[in-house]
Amino acid sequence: MIELRQAGKTYRVDGRDIPALQPTDLRVERGEIFGLIGHSGAGKSTLLRLINRLEEPSAGRIVVDGEDVTALDAAGLRAFRRRVGMIFQHFNLLSSKTVADNIGMPLKLAGSFSRRQIAERVDSLLARVGLEAHAGKYPAQLSGGQKQRVGIARALATEPKILLCDEATSALDPQTTAQVLQLLDGINRELGLTIVLITHEMDVIRRVCDRVAVMDAGRIVELGPVGDVFLHPQHPTTRRFVLEAEQIDEHEQRADFAHVAGRILRLTFRGEATYAPLLGTVARETGVDFSILAGRIDHIKDTPYGQLTIALVGGDIDAAQHRLAAAEVHLEVLRA
Numbered sequence: 353m354i355e356l357r358q359a360g361k362t363y364r365v366d367g368r369d370i371p372a373l374q375p376t377d378l379r380v381e382r383g384e385i386f387g388l389i390g391h392s393g394a395g396k397s398t399l400l401r402l403i404n405r406l407e408e409p410s411a412g413r414i415v416v417d418g419e420d421v422t423a424l425d426a427a428g429l430r431a432f433r434r435r436v437g438m439i440f441q442h443f444n445l446l447s448s449k450t451v452a453d454n455i456g457m458p459l460k461l462a463g464s465f466s467r468r469q470i471a472e473r474v475d476s477l478l479a480r481v482g483l484e485a486h487a488g489k490y491p492a493q494l495s496g497g498q499k500q501r502v503g504i505a506r507a508l509a510t511e512p513k514i515l516l517c518d519e520a521t522s523a524l525d526p527q528t529t530a531q532v533l534q535l536l537d538g539i540n541r542e543l544g545l546t547i548v549l550i551t552h553e554m555d556v557i558r559r560v561c562d563r564v565a566v567m568d569a570g571r572i573v574e575l576g577p578v579g580d581v582f583l584h585p586q587h588p589t590t591r592r593f594v595l596e597a598e599q600i601d602e603h604e605q606r607a608d609f610a611h612v613a614g615r616i617l618r619l620t621f622r623g624e625a626t627y628a629p630l631l632g633t634v635a636r637e638t639g640v641d642f643s644i645l646a647g648r649i650d651h652i653k654d655t656p657y658g659q660l661t662i663a664l665v666g667g668d669i670d671a672a673q674h675r676l677a678a679a680e681v682h683l684e685v686l687r688a
């Protein structure tokens with residue numbers, strides 16, 4: 353488990369203080385995939401890099417599995433960092449080394465593994481990330497997705513318990529992003545690794561994270577299970593990320609409704625409720641007709657969810673609304 357206790361960071365540049373992270377409390381549970389989202393300059397990288405002390409905190413403490421990381425000396429820090437892997441947006445591979453040598457590098461640096469042990473471990477890591485056929489190639493001969501797989505394999509070389517991902521998919525196209533996220537998800541499930549990832553895309557959070565913290569101007573402004581934060585965003589920054597992810601322009605959508613008669617509701621279904629034939633049943637029972645103005649069915653990690661904007665006309669609209677509100681559906685009245 354990772355804990356930040358009033359941990360903060362102020363950079364000092366040319367005699368000026370730049371407050372990158374306000375004193376922050378945060379707890380990341382063992383085995384979860386925790387996402388940090390925020391716009392550029394929000395303080396995500398700073399927070400992430402405090403965890404393995406790539407940045408020294410200016411205030412507070414970082415405690416990992418009960419150990420005060422802030423108090424470690426150089427030797428203690430080296431040992432600690434072997435338990436924390438990290439991957440980067442631009443992969444940070446050594447261009448003069450082969451794929452196999454890049455992956456084996458942390459073991460070579462650790463100094464306590466024989467050549468044979470390193471070769472065996474590299475082979476099993478190559479298999480885990482699906483790069484068996486590329487062991488002898490150099491980074492320049494690989495695609496972006498393959499380079500990130502090498503980065504992941506290298507980060508796993510010392511069998512860490514924690515994996516920090518700094519914008520790991522930001523340089524990749526959507527299809528490659530999906531494959532890398534699937535790989536991270538598999539590593540989390542099979543090896544039980546705790547993963548902390550930072551991104552500026554809500555879609556990345558939606559696909560793999562269990563919980564998310566939204567950052568703005570050096571602060572965590574919203575935090576919770578991804579389902580809650582994604583479907584019911586509270587802070588304006590979170591709302592903007594969600595709208596971006598769904599490619600919805602709120603103004604445009606509301607303007608469309610001007611031509612539609614009736615009461616307009618937005619319904620959010622989660623889990624099994626997503627597939628229940630609720631609308632048909634309510635329409636039959638209350639004599640209300642409905643038209644669908646906008647809709648989406650997708651997944652938040654493994655949980656299905658649906659969001660529908662509907663207009664109700666005729667029949668007993670109040671009764672229909674009452675019935676919907678009583679079901680396992682979150683209901684918002686967009687126009688009464």
Ligand SMILES: Nc1ncnc2c1ncn2[C@@H]1O[C@H](COP(=O)(O)OP(=O)(O)OP(=O)(O)O)[C@@H](O)[C@H]1O
Nearest residue numbers: 363365370372390391392393394395396397398399
């Ligand atoms: N080494 C540094 N020296 C001085 N200021 C820094 C340093 N690193 C970050 N900052 C400043 O700290 C603030 C937070 O930066 P940080 O990189 O943590 O944000 P971020 O949310 O990760 O942004 P991005 O998505 O662009 O990486 C910014 O104002 C940034 O300019």
